[in-house]
Amino acid sequence: METTVKVQQVSKSFGKKTVLSNVNLNMEKGQIYGLIGPSGAGKTTLVKMLVGMDMPDEGMVEVLHTPMPSLTMLQHIGYMAQSDALYNELTGEENLRFFAAMFTMGKAEQKERIGYAADLVNLKDELGKKVSAYSGGMKRRLSLAIALIHNPSVLILDEPTVGIDPELRQSIWNELTRLKNDEHKTIIVTTHVMDEADKCDMLAMVREGRILTRGTPEQLRQQFRANSLEEVFLQAGGKQS
Numbered sequence: 359m360e361t362t363v364k365v366q367q368v369s370k371s372f373g374k375k376t377v378l379s380n381v382n383l384n385m386e387k388g389q390i391y392g393l394i395g396p397s398g399a400g401k402t403t404l405v406k407m408l409v410g411m412d413m414p415d416e417g418m419v420e421v422l423h424t425p426m427p428s429l430t431m432l433q434h435i436g437y438m439a440q441s442d443a444l445y446n447e448l449t450g451e452e453n454l455r456f457f458a459a460m461f462t463m464g465k466a467e468q469k470e471r472i473g474y475a476a477d478l479v480n481l482k483d484e485l486g487k488k489v490s491a492y493s494g495g496m497k498r499r500l501s502l503a504i505a506l507i508h509n510p511s512v513l514i515l516d517e518p519t520v521g522i523d524p525e526l527r528q529s530i531w532n533e534l535t536r537l538k539n540d541e542h543k544t545i546i547v548t549t550h551v552m553d554e555a556d557k558c559d560m561l562a563m564v565r566e567g568r569i570l571t572r573g574t575p576e577q578l579r580q581q582f583r584a585n586s587l588e589e590v591f592l593q594a595g596g597k598q599s
């Protein structure tokens with residue numbers, strides 16, 4: 359196993375508020391790693407550091423053995439943020455082409471990747487429409503396609519399936535599973551959806567800026583003597599007495 363993402367003793371505050379406190383995590387190649395925890399726990403702040411969009415006050419983050427932030431690493435990281443960063447006045451295809459052009463890719467590869475990504479999120483027939491005419495779910499799907507466009511080895515997805523219908527959600531998860539099994543990608547997902555958390559190889563439960571516990575979904579169920587991850591989440595997510 360190869361550790362591809364390393365978070366070491368990371369702390370972060372915004373003003374007086376401590377958002378992350380001494381976080382340590384190792385993520386492996388060929389794994390789907392889920393970050394779960396209540397709203398405001400610090401998950402997005404943590405993933406932004408993995409992408410290099412935010413800096414820790416203390417500690418360090420390494421992706422593919424390179425300290426972050428690193429411009430060269432952006433070629434190897436795909437990031438889907440919680441809010442869509444799309445060009446509304448461009449069509450779906452123009453958006454995909456725009457983002458693809460930011461990476462080292464030949465014309466033929468660009469065409470192939472756009473076809474693959476649009477197909478995966480079931481947007482092929484809508485690519486000619488302006489994004490301003492897309493629904494919220496279509497925008498999420500386009501954002502996911504953009505995160506995948508350059509075939510990154512590390513994929514970081516912040517609540518990727520919000521607003522996406524169950525059928526497509528399932529096919530996206532099937533593809534994420536294929537990407538980790540066949541292409542040995544490292545995939546990091548934040549989610550509030552417990553049946554998605556169950557599909558992860560490893561989970562870290564984040565609460566109040568700390569990693570409360572980690573393990574496989576089965577290990578967490580055993581640890582909390584719970585029948586479901588929903589119960590684990592509710593037990594671990596409750597306020598400490």
Ligand SMILES: Nc1ncnc2c1ncn2[C@@H]1O[C@H](COP(=O)(O)OP(=O)(O)OP(=O)(O)O)[C@@H](O)[C@H]1O
Pocket residue numbers: 372377395396397398399400401402403404
């Ligand atoms: N730029 C910022 N300035 C000030 N406070 C911030 C900033 N970014 C995040 N926070 C605060 O940090 C805390 C953690 O936020 P974060 O978005 O990381 O949580 P989260 O676990 O991703 O929540 P959710 O599940 O709702 O997305 C929150 O209290 C939030 O208000």
